[in-house]
Amino acid sequence: MNAALELERIEYAYRRNTALRGVSLQLKPGEVVAVTGASGCGKSTLLHCAAGILTPDAGAVQVDGQDLAALPEEQRAALRRTKVGIVLQFGQLVPDLPLVDNVALPLLLGGHERGEAHKAAMNWLDQVGIADDADAVPGELSGGQTQRAAVARALVTGPSVVLADEPTGSLDSRAGQELLDVLLEAARYRGAALLMVTHDNLVAASANREIRLRDGLIQHEVSL
Amino acid sequence: MATAELVLGLLSAGPAHGYDVKRGHDAWFPDSRPLAFGQVYTTLGRLERDGLVEVIDKTSGGGPDRTIYALTSKGRDHLSDWLNDPVPPAWGSADEVLRKLVAAIRTGGDAAGFLARQRASHLRRIRELRETPADDDPTSPLVREYVVAHLDADLRWLDSALDRISEQRGTR
Numbered sequence: 001m002n003a004a005l006e007l008e009r010i011e012y013a014y015r016r017n018t019a020l021r022g023v024s025l026q027l028k029p030g031e032v033v034a035v036t037g038a039s040g041c042g043k044s045t046l047l048h049c050a051a052g053i054l055t056p057d058a059g060a061v062q063v064d065g066q067d068l069a070a071l072p073e074e075q076r077a078a079l080r081r082t083k084v085g086i087v088l089q090f091g092q093l094v095p096d097l098p099l100v101d102n103v104a105l106p107l108l109l110g111g112h113e114r115g116e117a118h119k120a121a122m123n124w125l126d127q128v129g130i131a132d133d134a135d136a137v138p139g140e141l142s143g144g145q146t147q148r149a150a151v152a153r154a155l156v157t158g159p160s161v162v163l164a165d166e167p168t169g170s171l172d173s174r175a176g177q178e179l180l181d182v183l184l185e186a187a188r189y190r191g192a193a194l195l196m197v198t199h200d201n202l203v204a205a206s207a208n209r210e211i212r213l214r215d216g217l218i219q220h221e222v223s224l
Numbered sequence: 225m226a227t228a229e230l231v232l233g234l235l236s237a238g239p240a241h242g243y244d245v246k247r248g249h250d251a252w253f254p255d256s257r258p259l260a261f262g263q264v265y266t267t268l269g270r271l272e273r274d275g276l277v278e279v280i281d282k283t284s285g286g287g288p289d290r291t292i293y294a295l296t297s298k299g300r301d302h303l304s305d306w307l308n309d310p311v312p313p314a315w316g317s318a319d320e321v322l323r324k325l326v327a328a329i330r331t332g333g334d335a336a337g338f339l340a341r342q343r344a345s346h347l348r349r350i351r352e353l354r355e356t357p358a359d360d361d362p363t364s365p366l367v368r369e370y371v372v373a374h375l376d377a378d379l380r381w382l383d384s385a386l387d388r389i390s391e392q393r394g395t396r
């Protein structure tokens with residue numbers, strides 16, 4: 001089976017800091033991988049490279065067999081919009097847009113009809129438990145509500161790859177478990193490959209594999 | 225309590241008297257209860273019977289403390305298997321994890337590899353517990369939450385142990 005996401009020897013340096021020193025990993029459709037490791041070891045950088053938010057200094061990123069760097073800008077943007085769902089560690093919602101529009105945004109940008117996009121967005125807001133807040137703008141939400149909305153937005157296009165950075169970080173354990181279950185369902189029932197960065201061992205426990213980073217390298221990789 | 229394996233670990237540096245084994249144990253685990261002489265000799269006797277240690281010298285006329293024990297190759301294999309295998313996660317399993325970790329470091333074993341496997345074993349157990357369907361017993365969710373919370377605490381300790389060991393390795 002082809003990998004849904006493949007990273008090959010990714011290297012990345014910020015101006016002063018080398019964050020990744022050659023990290024390779026593969027996720028099959030439906031597979032759930034937890035990326036763990038101490039603060040500053042490169043987890044978010046890895047996720048941003050996988051998402052195409054950062055361009056690696058060396059190495060390659062493939063989504064559904066397509067090399068991101070080899071695609072013209074427009075196709076790369078379309079691939080990211082349709083195939084990759086991202087939940088970032090620090091908010092990513094458009095501030096003045098009601099939640100329903102925030103969640104519908106990836107569909108609207110992809111040319112979907114407005115009514116249809118809203119219907120899909122409402123459905124996802126319901127799944128993550130914040131349908132009642134559909135008309136609120138992000139500034140009116142708690143950290144946990146924002147995270148739920150971010151998960152809804154990441155899943156609305158039915159992506160093949162879901163990348164989530166501390167997706168339950170602002171939630172208490174019960175709410176965190178509920179949101180995690182929504183993400184896991186996307187993997188189990190819709191076959192998305194799910195890569196989750198987490199400090200939370202209870203979240204890591206639901207993965208098929210743990211990849212632990214240290215200083216920009218894989219320290220160990222274990223099947224769970 | 226894995227005393228037998230710890231005794232094998234203590235003998236892995238070279239042959240020793242029962243007395244040295246006891247002293248070595250108490251130095252490895254200064255915060256735990258000292259090992260009783262009686263227990264050392266019973267353990268050594270059992271290990272000898274099982275072919276894991278052998279007597280290599282017995283000064284004539286002496287009591288049992290004059291006997292020098294050495295690890296056999298079977299004993300060495302047994303020790304290395306023990307150091308490699310994660311502890312089955314359960315109540316109080318962290319104590320044995322600590323014993324193995326200390327023994328692995330002291331005997332030059334693969335402590336980081338052991339910690340990685342132990343993490344995996346704990347994570348798997350947490351998943352199992354969380355996937356166990358609810359039953360009618362009102363105490364079972366309480367017990368399960370208790371166990372999960374303790375395994376989570378073990379995992380946090382395993383995390384920092386891994387970081388500490390890799391730091392020490394990195395700076396050496």
Ligand SMILES: Nc1ncnc2c1ncn2[C@@H]1O[C@H](COP(=O)(O)OP(=O)(O)OP(=O)(O)O)[C@@H](O)[C@H]1O
Nearest residue numbers: 014015017018019038039040041042043044045046
């Ligand atoms: N925008 C940036 N500019 C410069 N250096 C950065 C930047 N972002 C991250 N770094 C550095 O790169 C390294 C990896 O950072 P990264 O954010 O990937 O870590 P992380 O594993 O996600 O940490 P955390 O668990 O705290 O979120 C760190 O040394 C960090 O200081």
Ligand SMILES: [Mg+2]
Nearest residue numbers: 043044045089
């Ligand atoms: Mg981060």
